[in-house]
Amino acid sequence: MTYLAKLLTSAALGVAVGFTALPATAETPDNILVIANRIDDITTLDPAESFEFAGADVIRNMYGKLVNFDPANLEAGYQPDLAVSWDVSGDGKTITFTMREGVTFASGNPVRAEDAAFSLRRVIQLNKTPAFILTQFGFTPENINETIKVDGNTVSITTDKPYAISFVLNCLTATLGSIVDEKLVMENEKDGDLGNEWLKTNSAGSGAYVLGAWQPKESVMLNANPNFYLGAPAMERVVVRHVQESATQRLMLERGDIDVARDLTPSDVDGLEGVEGVKIMREMRGRLMYVSFNQKHPELSKPEVRQALKYLIDYEGMENSFLKNWYVTHQNFLPRTYLGAVDENPFSLNVEKAKELLASAGVENLEVTIGVREAQERLEIAQSLQNTFAQAGIKVNLEVGTGKQVLAKYRARELDIYLGAWGPDYPDPQTNAGTFAYNPDNSDEANATGLLAWRNSWDTGGLTEQTAAAVVEGDTSKREKMYHDIQATFRETAPFAIMFQQTEQAGMNENVEGLTLGGAITAISYWPVTK
Numbered sequence: 001m002t003y004l005a006k007l008l009t010s011a012a013l014g015v016a017v018g019f020t021a022l023p024a025t026a027e028t029p030d031n032i033l034v035i036a037n038r039i040d041d042i043t044t045l046d047p048a049e050s051f052e053f054a055g056a057d058v059i060r061n062m063y064g065k066l067v068n069f070d071p072a073n074l075e076a077g078y079q080p081d082l083a084v085s086w087d088v089s090g091d092g093k094t095i096t097f098t099m100r101e102g103v104t105f106a107s108g109n110p111v112r113a114e115d116a117a118f119s120l121r122r123v124i125q126l127n128k129t130p131a132f133i134l135t136q137f138g139f140t141p142e143n144i145n146e147t148i149k150v151d152g153n154t155v156s157i158t159t160d161k162p163y164a165i166s167f168v169l170n171c172l173t174a175t176l177g178s179i180v181d182e183k184l185v186m187e188n189e190k191d192g193d194l195g196n197e198w199l200k201t202n203s204a205g206s207g208a209y210v211l212g213a214w215q216p217k218e219s220v221m222l223n224a225n226p227n228f229y230l231g232a233p234a235m236e237r238v239v240v241r242h243v244q245e246s247a248t249q250r251l252m253l254e255r256g257d258i259d260v261a262r263d264l265t266p267s268d269v270d271g272l273e274g275v276e277g278v279k280i281m282r283e284m285r286g287r288l289m290y291v292s293f294n295q296k297h298p299e300l301s302k303p304e305v306r307q308a309l310k311y312l313i314d315y316e317g318m319e320n321s322f323l324k325n326w327y328v329t330h331q332n333f334l335p336r337t338y339l340g341a342v343d344e345n346p347f348s349l350n351v352e353k354a355k356e357l358l359a360s361a362g363v364e365n366l367e368v369t370i371g372v373r374e375a376q377e378r379l380e381i382a383q384s385l386q387n388t389f390a391q392a393g394i395k396v397n398l399e400v401g402t403g404k405q406v407l408a409k410y411r412a413r414e415l416d417i418y419l420g421a422w423g424p425d426y427p428d429p430q431t432n433a434g435t436f437a438y439n440p441d442n443s444d445e446a447n448a449t450g451l452l453a454w455r456n457s458w459d460t461g462g463l464t465e466q467t468a469a470a471v472v473e474g475d476t477s478k479r480e481k482m483y484h485d486i487q488a489t490f491r492e493t494a495p496f497a498i499m500f501q502q503t504e505q506a507g508m509n510e511n512v513e514g515l516t517l518g519g520a521i522t523a524i525s526y527w528p529v530t531k
Contacts, residue, residue: 027256030531033235033512036243036252037262038375040217041403046199047178048119049128051450052403053287053423053523054240056175058220060523061238063178063205064229066097066116066155067169071516071525077427078169082111082179082206083155086169092162095169099153105181106203106210106225113155117148118182120157122194129411130176132450133425136434136471137168163472164479170426173522180204208233208527217242217402222526233527246376253278253507259531260515261507265376266324269505279510282325286335286424286520287502288432289327289381291370293495295457297416300368300495304361308354310347310497312388317349319500322380327500332487333436335501337520339476340429340483346491354392367395371415373403381499382419411449413457421502422452427521429483430471437463437490456495463489 028034039054047059068081083097103111121144123131138160139147147158159168171177181204185195188202195204203211206229209222222238241258243249249261250268254275264272272278293300293309300306315329334341358364368389372382379400386396399406399415410418424431439453439460448454453464460467463486470482490496504517514528 027509028259031234031236033238033260033526033529033531034258035238035240035260035262036249036258037240037260038244038403039220039240039242040244041373041407042214042216042220043404043407044200045203045211045214046128046196047175047180048123048126049130049196049200050175051129052407053421056423056523058211058214058222058240059175059178060207060518061209061222061526062203062207062211063180064103064111064207065177065179066172067177068173069518069522071518071528074516074519074521077166078173082116088165092165093160094156094158095165096151096154096156099155100229101153103206103229104227105184105206106227107181107184108227109181109183111179111206112182113150113153115182116155116179117150118185119179120148120155120177121145122180122185123176126194126196128196129449130174130425132434132448133171133174133176136430137163137171161472162474164428164474167428167430167471170428170431173427174425174431175523178205181206209238212237228527230527234530235526238526244374244376250507253509256509259509259512262504262517263375264505264507265322266326266505267322269325269507272507277510278507281506281508281515281517283504283506283517283519284336285502285504285517286338286427287421287504288330288333288335288423288498289378289419289421289500289502290496290498291385291417291419292452292456292497294413294416294418295495296413297368299361299363299366300416302361302363303493304357305363305366306495307492308357308361308392309389311350311354311357312385312392312394313347313497313499314349314384314388315345315347315499318381318384323377323500325503326377326505327502329499330501331491331498333432333490333496333498334429334483334487335424335432335520338424338427338429338432340433340480340487342484342487344488344491347497349388351388351391358392358394364393365395366393367397368416369397369399370417370419371399371401371406371409372419373406374400375403378419378421385419410455413444413455418455424521429479430467433467433470433483433486436494436496437486438467440464452496458495461489461493463494 041052064082066083067078084100086097184204188198208228212221212223220240246265252258253261295301331345442459473479
């Protein structure tokens with residue numbers, strides 16, 4: 001049996017019988033990158049539908065975009081990718097992209113302006129969870145043929161009003177900006193679904209890799225695309241194995257069964273320090289850990305209760321213990337390094353103040369359920385909340401499930417309290433302001449699952465209008481001040497307690513070079529990796 005066959009077989013066995021089923025191997029092959037990561041949140045690999053962390057990692061490596069990030073220079077921001085250049089109309093509403101010539105999809109089909117237009121229109125037509133990233137610019141199924149046009153080797157998009165051009169281009173770096181192979185996708189269309197069902201488990205991109213296999217909650221395998229316009233990657237295969245436990249990931253890394261361990265707890269990182277052949281990589285990410293309170297709940301919708309819960313979180317205790325060097329306290333929806341980010345963290349554990357607020361709201365003997373994914377650090381955070389909430393007389397039940405299970409209930413507005421993480425879709429403050437503080441239609445019929453404010457049934461109390469104004473402000477300093485003000489109100493009134501920002505600590509074999517996790521602005525890149 002080949003190493004790869006053993007690897008995939010053991011991935012399946014490991015789910016059922018644990019790490020002891022893994023074969024003892026000295027090291028991974030030189031042309032295969034093997035990663036241990038939690039990937040149970042993947043629900044689809046269609047870039048017009050995917051809206052989860054692990055899915056974004058996979059899709060970034062399979063698809064090109066009009067504009068994208070260079071993993072070797074993330075600080076430079078968006079750069080030309082499948083579009084080699086762009087021009088902006090005098091009224092600031094139309095951006096015309098000139099496509100890079102000579103690029104082909106993995107299928108061998110040429111990458112055309114028609115593919116770019118099809119891909120963007122498709123997002124609007126399917127109207128899946130992430131579609132709001134484009135519909136916020138006024139694109140609708142009725143107007144996309146007029147607002148997204150092809151002229152020879154160019155594709156143009158026309159927004160409903162002038163926006164900061166950087167904001168529009170940053171949105172096109174989101175997962176849904178991936179350009180798909182129209183011919184291949186439409187060959188696999190069924191019942192007018194624009195290939196959605198097929199693309200859930202297949203790829204149709206021009207990126208460095210093509211999808212080899214995806215076994216939900218087990219593994220993803222990517223095969224190198226020899227047609228990649230930047231050159232075939234050194235890693236001929238990338239295998240991402242779903243490994244839930246940090247301790248198991250650490251042991252696999254020490255044994256040489258994997259090259260990279262991405263979900264290590266601080267104690268396991270400490271245990272790897274000084275281990276021969278292993279190095280630790282640290283990157284500040286844009287991921288935030290938060291809890292949110294469903295405003296359909298009669299007690300959680302009371303302002304005093306929302307405030308009380310923010311004083312029942314042991315931010316400092318968690319940061320200094322099981323989250324040490326992994327997450328740092330951050331109580332604002334814009335991550336550090338983003339325009340408009342602030343470092344004000346007014347809340348700390350104060351049980352007496354929380355009790356006073358609960359009493360003023362006339363609330364006692366409150367019982368709530370927190371939905372949480374079965375990930376080690378999230379369970380530990382949930383247990384900490386369970387303990388501190390109890391000190392104020394609040395009984396907490398934990399509803400634990402896979403990422404897919406918990407997200408499904410959260411997106412259906414069915415959880416009392418949700419504990420989870422959120423990562424920016426593009427490096428502009430609107431990426432988080434437009435989901436935490438924006439909710440133009442709070443009705444159930446709106447089904448705006450991409451908006452966290454909507455998921456928690458919160459009408460935002462005027463922040464929707466402030467957010468809409470900030471996104472069209474052309475003066476950068478004024479725009480920055482607007483986000484400061486929005487976050488100040490949000491901290492005090494929102495049914496969200498933002499708790500921490502992540503510093504990802506990945507353990508890896510010392511021979512792995514060129515890997516970037518994506519910083520605070522994008523997902524992981526495999527194609528620069530060498531061993």
